[in-house]
Amino acid sequence: MRGELLIMVGIAMIIIGFMLVFLGTIIMSFSHPSESDVEAGGVIMIGPIPIVFGTKKGATLAMILAIVLMALWVILALLRRA
Structure with missing residues (x-):
């Protein structure tokens, strides 16, 4: 379920x-x-290795969001163990 x-x-x-x-x-x-004027960026996670692409502003934003999502994942994983 x-x-x-x-x-x-x-x-x-x-x-x-x-x-x-x-x-x-x-x-x-x-x-x-x-x-x-186009700003774009992205992050591909292959295991623990991030591959960042895009313009400087877009890639920076994508990396920040990826770090936030990884931290959220770690927090949720630790809460599930408790």
């Missing part, structure tokens, strides 16, 4: 993420049609 719930939550988060990216793109294209 818990595994199925985690799978459903994960799928829901992916769908919500796609919708947010889609809506953000539409909103930005209508509000600033002539500007082409």
Whole structure:
């Protein structure tokens, strides 16, 4: 039961993420049609090794979010043991 719930939550988060990216793109294209300043970045975690890519601002934000998510994961893992 818990595994199925985690799978459903994960799928829901992916769908919500796609919708947010889609809506953000539409909103930005209508509000600033002539500007082409793009900031993007991402982090791929292969075990404990992060691979960071993107522009300087986007990659910095992505790395900060990755650190926050890893810390949250560690905290939840420690709480589950207790």
